[in-house]
Amino acid sequence: MLVFKPRRSKGWIWLVAMALVIIGISAATVLPLLTLPADEVPRGVLVLMASIALFSVPTLALAAWFPTMRYELDEHTLTLRYGPVLTYRIPLHEIQTIRRRNLSISPWSSLRFPGIALFTIPYTDVGNVKMCATAAATGILLVETRKDKYGLTPADEEGLVAALRARIGG
């Protein structure tokens, strides 16, 4: 099995920043309440803000798994992996096209920041793409099957493409 690493990026910084924003919003709401007498502090608001702050945990976990992003190629399958939360398996015989292009991003996004794109992301030009990439839109290696499109950003793009073509006979 061949393993290819993604292009270098600092996308994890955006995930950490996102977690800090979530924590910041919660703290910004809670801190002024601390100036009130203890019996006047609205406990519901404290619980709500603590719940919101919990959303920072998965965001930080995604940042921690950033170094685990990789593309595995065996005789029959190309597998895109990101930590324990993302595994896309692409049977080689189902691949219709492999092309490198820039994608046009849409404001309606799931997990996409400069330097990182994960899970299914809508693009205005090619539709939904299952992303496991260290770029949101630039220089994406787009692998299309009849059912799905996948976006990846291998550091050794020529090596991955050559290995893929050798297996699918392109």
Add this chain to the structure above:
Amino acid sequence: MPPIYIMAVITLAVSAGLWGGLVYAWSGCDRHYLWLLLLGLPLSAFVNLMVKKPLVVFVGQAANVPPSQGLATPLWFIIFLLLVPPVTEEAIKLAPLLLPLARRRINSRSGALWTGLALGVSFGLGEAMFVAYGVAQSPQYAAYPWYAFTGYFGERMMVCFCHGVMTAVVIAGLQQGKARAVAGYLAAVGLHALLNLGPVLGQLGLLSATAAGLSLVPSLVVFTLIFEWLRRRAAHGRDSQEVAAEVVYFRRSPDETPQ
């Protein structure tokens, strides 16, 4: 030191980092735009002290309208108060364009967008400093701890971005010619008035302070959509060139069925 200054430092650092980072990252890591973040810093204090305040005082005295009358204020004067900040601020935010350094990138839609956003955010950062200075002059706020001013933090973060979008609208128009520049300026004035409507109604007692503050949120949504429209429009020309440069490594022939 007045406690709001601590929150002002945090606000400036986070706002400059977030919006400056956005400009830097989305403009293709062009450091030129980071320099523009410095040019608008003194403009808010200048326009407030040298233009807006004297103008409002002069018109109020000339028309014999006493200040702070609440709902007793004549309607025309309320409209005047609503329009003074947009008209003056949207104009003064363009002042850095007198420098060749600031004009350098306004030769493309994307250059106009990022120049406008950087100059507007810069004005917003300066305004955050000016507002903090104003609050610090009121003894009633001196007793609060610094972390009681998170409302200031949230408001200034949003307003910085909105200033950026409004200036981007003007400069995007300017890049298209004089007629579009006027249209862009009037559009920015309209957007600015919309942004200020909640706080003005709050000052008149027609909205509660909470509702006036929350009125920023729908405005922020509108400004985000406008920013996205500008960004996509700017990217359109670049995208068409890039699509032409697409590399096809493999394409299964139509008569080849998957095994």
